[in-house]
Amino acid sequence: MQMVKNILLVLLVSWLAIIVFMPKQALYYKMEETLATQDVVLNETSIEEGFFSLTLHKVSVYVKGIPVATVEEVKFFTLLFFSRLSVDTLLVDDSLKKMLPTELNHAEITHSLVSPLNLAVHAQGSFGALEGNIDLSTSSVRLDFNESKNIEVLKSELKKDEKGWYYETSF
């Protein structure tokens, strides 16, 4: 029994150490490098590193050098077996208002070890609210616009079924 206790204690300490000592900022820089190869650049005014999280403040998103959006706050949170990426107040650049909804109030992408090949998506914005999932096994995305409003600009990209409007794509 004592042996089991000791093993559990070592596992717990190792798990905590892995998360707490994780060089989150450097990992974020690595992600920035990867995104830059796809011509996507994130400019943030400040980075805040917590024990379990990394928060970016006032992020500007550039795609091929074109300012696409600004985000008030982006937060990565992880416990390894459960991770969450949350985005607060995303404003799309005015020049793209003909193509995209202009405001995203809050969005969350969560991953859990319970379903390791699925990412759950939840968002609210000027388009209403959407929920969906990203299936990593089939490389597909489905987003259901449950409370759709002002989605005229998106309709050319959406499909409709008995539940309502939805977006579907694969990668």
Place this chain on the structure above:
Amino acid sequence: MKKGGTMKHLFSLKRLKNLWFLAIVLICVKLAWFIIAFLWLPVSGVNYRVEKERKPLYYRVKLNPNKAPPPKKQTKKTVKRVVSGSIKDIILLGIYNASDMTVITVEHKKKTKVLSKGDEINGFTLDSAGNNFAIFTKGTKSYKVKLFTKKRKNSKSTGSIKEVASVKKESKFLKPEGEIVDAGDHKIIDRTLLDHYGENVDNVYKDIGIKDIKNGKDLEGFSISFIRRGSPFAKLGLKRGDVISSVNGQKIDSYNAAFGIYKNIKDIENLSLVIKRGEEEMELEYEVN
């Protein structure tokens, strides 16, 4: 003091051993992360240097009154006269639009007629139709006639022709309304044309294809990969293979520069393009009216 007595341990040796072991685990994890960060992770992020609003190197202004383009009012009047002419006599009552054929019902001089693509009425030829409009052409000009709502209800009740929603995927393509007028030494672009493209970015891609030219990772410029025949871009005198070097004196050497021009297209007063056609460099000038 009593010698040889049993001394109590302040710390349990076993517990101390366990703590020592946990400290080693912590140090190992920290060391592992340190090695990973040192070997594979960058110490600084990638930041985009925001370009300040670049001013054109020069701005050409024509001051010679003899070469001055025709006054604005005159041009507008000409267009208005044609548009407000006999095309207004045609009332669109119904549309049947399928992938292989287009049939519309119109009322002209109190008579109802059924037209298919290519048919002529009052000097106007039916070119195409959308869900709620039809496009007629006369000469080189196009005219859009919208579906007459009240009459449509009547025609439904009499059952002459049913308005059928297009079976094929709805096309967002709308023919631009403005014209490009050749004024001899230069061309005049109707501002409504710029407004149209400013509002409908999809239509830009349908009329012109623009490809980036890269030298390794660096962007050198943009070349024209295709131009739709008869489109306003073709009327501008642009050709496939032309490389656009600058617009209104501003070098087009980044996506942001190109997008910046597009964003402000509605506000420009005149347009000057420097293009490379083969080995030759050309400057094309237009007035926006």
